[in-house]
Amino acid sequence: MPDALPPALGTIEPILPALRDLLGERLSTGQAVREQHGRGEGVPDLFPPDAVAFPGSNEEVAAIARLCHAQRVPIVPFGTGTSLEGHVTALRGGLCVDLTRMDRVLGVSPEALDCRVQAGVTRRRLNAELRSHGMFFPIDPGADASIGGMAATRASGTAAVRYGTMRENVLGLTVVTPDGRIVRTGSRARKSSTGLDLTRLYVGSEGTLGLITEVQLRLQGLPEAVSAAVCQFPDIRAALGATVAVLQAGIPVARIEFVNALQMRMCIRYSKLDEMAELPTLFLEFQGGPAAVAEQVEAVGAVCEEMGGSGFLWANRPEERSRLWKARHDNYYATLHYLPGKSVMGTDACVPVSALAECILETEADVAATGLLAPLVGHVGDGNFHLGIIFDPTDPEQRARADGLARRTGERAIRMGGTCSGEHGIGMHKLDLAAEEHGEALALMWAVKNALDPLGIMNPGKLLKPLPNQA
CATH class of the missing domain: 3.30.465.10 (Uridine Diphospho-n-acetylenolpyruvylglucosamine Reductase; domain 3)
Structure with a gap:
């Protein structure tokens, strides 16, 4: 369990009667419901709350907070549970506040x-x-x-x-x-x-x-016209070089997604995309008026061809675009199905676009050295990429290798002027990396946290590593 936890938090038992009076059947202490709310997606670490509340209004959420505040009971907010870094795990038990019924x-x-x-x-x-x-x-x-x-x-x-x-x-x-x-x-x-x-x-x-x-x-x-394209490249440098050239040319693409050769192999097998090759691939989308979209498509096509791109596939109709983007959209499920029975540890990092090729190449070499499989995809238009690290959750040694790979990916991004997470966030898994990235600014973050949550009840153990005098 991480050590970034307040030392003295209360238990939920004294406020359970008041919570039941407030919520009735919308308060659950059942094991299945608690376990469902004890982890998100990604790493299968389970820390269930002591109870789960399903409020229906701002006023009910406020009443719940007042009860928990009075007894210093931890509160863990919960949406759909799709987070990847342990954001919704209840490290100190307490009350999970599930907001899915507030859906208007x-x-x-x-x-x-x-x-x-x-x-x-x-x-x-x-x-x-x-x-x-x-x-x-x-x-x-x-x-x-x-x-x-x-x-x-x-x-x-x-x-x-x-x-x-x-x-x-x-x-x-x-x-x-x-x-x-x-x-x-x-x-x-x-x-x-x-x-x-x-x-x-x-x-x-x-x-x-x-x-x-x-x-x-x-x-x-809603854009008047949408067009999609897929282009394959002989190597990573060519694909990412095309990305940089498109951005430098000021072409207003809506999406530029990168999929490496290993991820393409998994997606071709899972989605039966036999017309595609196991090569580094860019997936692109263009939005706007018909004339503007046609101009963007032509300009990007010329850039990609100059960088060695080939095997262009284009689509304008919605069903054709969905088919074309299937490999990118299904990459997570393709990874899960590639080695049945294994888990996937998702991690991400973000660097300046100028450092993206170097960072991805170093990361692929690191993956090879671990002996694990870890396909890579990226929102490369803004320098963000993701690894899906496949490991056996019953094998502590494999888990340790996966954890080490994820950590080095974040450290590498920080060294190259980037961040340990472009979109997954910190949760419970990247506390050390975030502290390394932010340095002295961590103390200012703790000052804000202590001012707004002086009792330390809000999602304890997440986002902020304790300062030396708090450990």
Whole structure:
């Protein structure tokens, strides 16, 4: 168990009667429910909470927080459980607050290109509702995550090269503080010069400062035309060289995704994509007016050919685009099925695009040295890449090799001027790496944490490694 835990936290038993009075059947202490909420995806470490609450309103979340605050009971916010770094594990037990029943779209404004949603609304459901308004929410982390969870982990994904991350697309929040106050941050205005930016403080705080219950989002109009392309390259340097050239040329691509040869082998087998080769591959998408999209496609095609790209496949109709992107979208399941019975440890890192080729080549050499299989994919338009490290969870030696590989991947990124996580976050698995990355700034982060959560009840053991005087 990590050591970044407050020394004196309370037990849940004294407040269980009050919680039952408040929530009735929406409070569960059953083992199956607790275990379901005791881990996310990725590493199968299980730390179940003592109970799980399913509130339905801001007021209920606030009442829950006041009860836990009075007894110093740990609170672990929970969305859909798709996080990969142990964010939702209940390291000290306590109460898991599952926000999935707070799943209403509270308001949509096509004129202002924004909407307000409860934290439990999922990305796909939101976009299904927005389609009739001619709009969409562009942040796509792959999983059908909740909007509240995406805000808490500062999610990004495949479209970040054009639309940014959650940081750029959250206009405001409703947050319940650890002592049970309901606070609204930000506004619907696209900019502000008033006060501290509390919205950005909570976005990416991983549930350690408060419970996000509502999110005001920036939206985009549905593009008139969308085109997709796949291009394969003889080696990694050629593929990533093409990426840099496209960015330097200022071509406004919506997505640039990289898949290495090993991941392509797994995806070809899983998705039966016999028309593709086991080569480093770029997946691209273009959005806009028909003339603009055609111009982007032509320009990117010329760049890729100059860099040695071949085997171009193009698609405009939705079903053709889905088929073309199948290898990229199915990569996680392709990895899981490649060696049945094994687990996949997902990790990510992000570096300046200029250092991306060197970082990926060093990482592939490191993977080979471990004797493990670890396919690699990347949102290479912004320098972010992911490893899916395959290991036997019953073999401590393999687990140690996987942990070591994940750590060195983060250390390498930091050494090259990057970060140990571009989008997975810190959770419980990257505390040491984040401390190494932030240095003296860690003390300032702890000052914020102690000011907003002085009892240390919010998601203890996550995001911040203890300072020497706290250990």
